[in-house]
Amino acid sequence: MNFDGYYIPGLSNQIITKYVKLTYLYEFEKSATIGTFPLKFYLMEKQPTNILILGNGFDLNFGLKTGYCDFVKSEQFLKLKNFGSELANYLHEQNDLNNWIDIENELTACSHNQLGNLEKEYDDVCAALMNYLEQIHYPKDQWPTARAYDLFEAYQNKEFLVIDFNYTPTSRLLLQHFGKSDQQIDDILIKIHGSTAARNIIFGVEDSAKIKRQHVFLKKSFNKNFSPRDFKKMFQGAESLAFFGHSLGITDFMYFKDFFSNATFSNKRKDLIIFHYGKQGYLDLHMQLDDMTNNRLSALKQSNTVTFIDSVLG
Numbered sequence: 001m002n003f004d005g006y007y008i009p010g011l012s013n014q015i016i017t018k019y020v021k022l023t024y025l026y027e028f029e030k031s032a033t034i035g036t037f038p039l040k041f042y043l044m045e046k047q048p049t050n051i052l053i054l055g056n057g058f059d060l061n062f063g064l065k066t067g068y069c070d071f072v073k074s075e076q077f078l079k080l081k082n083f084g085s086e087l088a089n090y091l092h093e094q095n096d097l098n099n100w101i102d103i104e105n106e107l108t109a110c111s112h113n114q115l116g117n118l119e120k121e122y123d124d125v126c127a128a129l130m131n132y133l134e135q136i137h138y139p140k141d142q143w144p145t146a147r148a149y150d151l152f153e154a155y156q157n158k159e160f161l162v163i164d165f166n167y168t169p170t171s172r173l174l175l176q177h178f179g180k181s182d183q184q185i186d187d188i189l190i191k192i193h194g195s196t197a198a199r200n201i202i203f204g205v206e207d208s209a210k211i212k213r214q215h216v217f218l219k220k221s222f223n224k225n226f227s228p229r230d231f232k233k234m235f236q237g238a239e240s241l242a243f244f245g246h247s248l249g250i251t252d253f254m255y256f257k258d259f260f261s262n263a264t265f266s267n268k269r270k271d272l273i274i275f276h277y278g279k280q281g282y283l284d285l286h287m288q289l290d291d292m293t294n295n296r297l298s299a300l301k302q303s304n305t306v307t308f309i310d311s312v313l314g
Helices: 013-024 056-061 068-072 075-082 086-098 103-110 118-134 140-145 147-154 170-177 182-188 213-218 232-237 250-262 278-292 297-303
Strands: 050-054 160-164 189-191 240-244 271-276 305-310
Touching: 056 147, 056 170, 056 240, 068 075, 068 086, 068 118, 075 086, 075 118, 086 103, 086 118, 118 213, 140 147, 140 170, 147 170, 147 240, 160 170, 160 182, 170 182, 170 189, 182 189, 232 250, 250 278, 271 278, 278 297, 278 305
Parallel strands: 050 160, 050 240, 160 189, 240 271, 271 305
Antiparallel strands: none
């Protein structure tokens, strides 16, 4: 095996080569990680044929109360508010005004407000979010009624990789339900933003967010568990990609922009399956795709087989 081509952020090539040579002789240990990624993903030689990309709508499809609106109304969050957290009070107020909340945008706004101890209060909100998500109940007997369940079931006899943007253990529990061992799951599951199970969630704003210099701790990239991954090559090599519950929004633009832009003129036709939530979801996703393809939506659909599926419908 040639080790010369490997690069892992934060490690010298000498250390990588020595480490890889040692670990390659054995099975990769479950604890061998760089940031939120198992080391094996940096060394992946086999191109996944099918890729599933999951966003918060995946959890919501199972009836789980994992939205930020649910969190802001939770006991864990209200405790911060009642103890006088200015950040918690501000976020709660915005949720009451709009009946929904985009926490990442509000964190950006908070950077320009005169909050007394933003860093500590931000850390407190992160901890409260993990505590809230950890106490969520997973009614497995109701899973088969969800469209998200059907998606996973359809891929069980195929080779696939799961890229999960959620903090929750839903995807792992579902893979276990379909008979996958922990080792098999570790081989096919990437938790982009960390997980509550590992207590390493990556919560914050993107690098492009206009925040004050001293508030750099609000950026996801500030988190010591943050390990940026360029999925462009992996996406381009796959035969099919299915997006469930992901808005393809600005907060995760960096993962998808190049792929969708190139997909408008790629010679390799792909199956793109995009689940949306009702008419508004269909509209919102098209607006995002229009941006990422540089207004070449028609070219995207001509160069690929693009299927939109309403997750609301049975």
